[in-house]
Amino acid sequence: MMEIQLKLNGRPVRDSIDADTLLLDFVRAHGCASVKRGCETSNCGLCTVLLDGKPVLSCSVLAARADGREVQTLEGLQAEAEEFVRFIADQGAEQCGFCNPGYVMNTIALLRENPDPTDDEIRAYLAGNLCRCSGYEGQLRGIRAFLDARNQAKEGN
Incomplete structure (x- = not known):
């Protein structure tokens, strides 16, 4: 011990x-x-x-x-995760939900490291997450929708 x-x-x-x-x-x-x-x-x-x-x-x-x-x-990251998880859900990427915590953790890490990633950078960062339900495109669309909404909000201020 x-x-x-x-x-x-x-x-x-x-x-x-x-x-x-x-x-x-x-x-x-x-x-x-x-x-x-x-x-x-x-x-x-x-x-x-x-x-x-x-x-x-x-x-x-x-x-x-x-x-x-x-x-x-x-x-421990609920507040940070709340910012974008509904965007992922809106894309139908939460079918069974089993893979979501891993996706959320990696997305948080990605956005901390690179606040405005390209689609290829998102795919590369999330490549190690296995999802048997959604085919990954829903998660990508959800993250992209979150980034687009965040950028629009910044431009509107």
Whole structure:
């Protein structure tokens, strides 16, 4: 057993863990149900969290690597996510909803890094998210609609 301390969604968390505990299991054990176990091969994006502001696949990161760092999940980013999730829903891209947390986490990271991405940059950033329902175009249309509405609002001010 080892003890780690980190900031999870803005609150300090200290816990004893086994050395092989995955970050995915750690955050879920601390109430973050949005982080999902999907493929367990780092290919689907369902387990995406932000580690010091950068998206990582928590199924392939040991919790010990987050010691002394900041981890954010969708539970801690609701206000930021609310800005654009309805645009994704308006495009019918939330059919089953299982992949949404991973898409939202990666979109937040993308927009923080690049506030005005091209469609190709959006596709490239979201390429690691598996969606079996929508074919990805709905998510792209939703993000583009959000960006267009945000740009129109800026021009109107």
